[in-house]
Amino acid sequence: MQSIIFCGIQGSGKSTFYKERFFDTHLRINLDQLRTRNREKLLLDVCLRTQMRFVVDNTNSTILERSRYIELARAAKYEIIGYFFESSTAAALARNNRRIGRFKVPEKGIFGTQKHLQVPTMKEGYDQLYRVQLLPSGSYEVHPVEEMPLD
Template identity: 45%
Template structure:
């Protein structure tokens, strides 16, 4: 059982990544789709109770944002994996420009999220952290090691 916590600015490719990597194995928790924290809490509680792996597909820029998932997952003895999407605001804005309708995010929101983003840390309770570097050429994925 694992809880995957995605973190990164809008336009980084989190939703595409979660679909490509976890579609068949994890329940996708996405606030944009659920639209309320109440629904999100209910779905996470159901996953924890059923021992069902899940992925939280959200920006999660602050440690406090991620803490609400990590604490509950650890209490339920889930392995907690953080995946941080590292991307420049310029590339994210370029990718965002190709979105249509409500999927397109205002540029100022991307800049605001980038400005407040806190990198994932093992001190938060993650069992593993993976760094996804997003470039114009694609993705590079590497495991973040514990500091000695």
């Protein structure tokens, strides 16, 4: 049983990464699709009860937001894997500007998420944690958190 939790600002490549890497193996839990926290909770509960693999594909920008998924998954004896999507605000805005309709996020939303973003750490309860960068070519570079440079 595997729980994957994405973290990153809008436009950092999370949903595309899900489609490329986890679409065939993990159910996607995403507020953009579900629209309410109640629906999200119901779907998450079903996953936990049925031992289904899932990916939480939201910004999950704070430790508090991520902690509720981690606590529920840990209680259900899931392996917990985190992916932190590193992106500059400028790059995220450029990708967002290529979106259309309801998929385009207001710029103030991206700036707001960036302002409150807390970089995930192993101390939060992950079994594995990775940082992900979306390259200009459209491919991804993924590194274990231990390879993150110290500031």
